[in-house]
């Protein structure tokens with residue numbers, strides 16, 4: 001079995017793979033990403049993630065696995081089955097319009113694929129896009145109990161600041177530093193691809 005992983009912008013055909021990824025995620029991970037939104041709200045968000053618009057842009061960590069089997073017959077034919085899945089997604093959402101308001105970042109890496117650098121690589125792609133658009137900082141809304149995400153953001157966004165905004169939620173301001181994203185995110189991604 002041979003798996004390759006890469007980061008790329010989403011496309012409309014990803015909606016089914018994103019839905020399948022969500023079904024494989026733990027209830028905790030889904031709640032942390034969607035802050036309790038379920039059913040139609042979560043489905044609508046997945047559709048937005050798959051379909052780029054000027055105010056909504058997403059990237060996935062896409063995996064392609066080639067499963068080769070050799071038959072026992074005299075000619076030993078090789079059969080290959082190719083499976084495509086996504087294991088993580090990150091989204092930039094411009095509030096209101098492209099020129100007014102904050103730009104929020106939200107992300108989800110599938111349980112079982114965490115701590116392999118996928119989140120960092122996805123964040124790198126989002127930061128490069130934000131830098132291209134002249135966005136100075138991103139906003140992340142993180143559940144009060146979501147210590148893992150706060151540690152993750154402090155690790156991938158040097159200079160991040162955190163404030164408690166009530167209702168058991170933190171907001172984090174994340175400076176957009178493309179050099180840091182290139183040095184620590186996408187290069188490292190090559191290492192695990």
Ligand SMILES: CC(C)(COP(=O)(O)OP(=O)(O)OC[C@H]1O[C@@H](n2cnc3c(N)ncnc32)[C@H](O)[C@@H]1OP(=O)(O)O)[C@@H](O)C(=O)NCCC(=O)NCCS
Nearest residue numbers: 032106107108109114115116117118119120148151152155
């Ligand atoms: C937070 C999340 C995106 C991290 O993704 P990931 O692919 O595991 O992150 P990475 O492997 O790239 O981690 C990069 C660094 O962040 C830090 N980090 C990541 N997860 C961490 C955790 N649970 N606890 C402490 N530090 C963590 C580490 O410093 C890590 O580097 P290391 O593995 O070399 O020590 C993932 O756990 C997730 O999807 N959580 C559920 C969704 C969520 O919380 N979304 C936030 C609100 S939108």
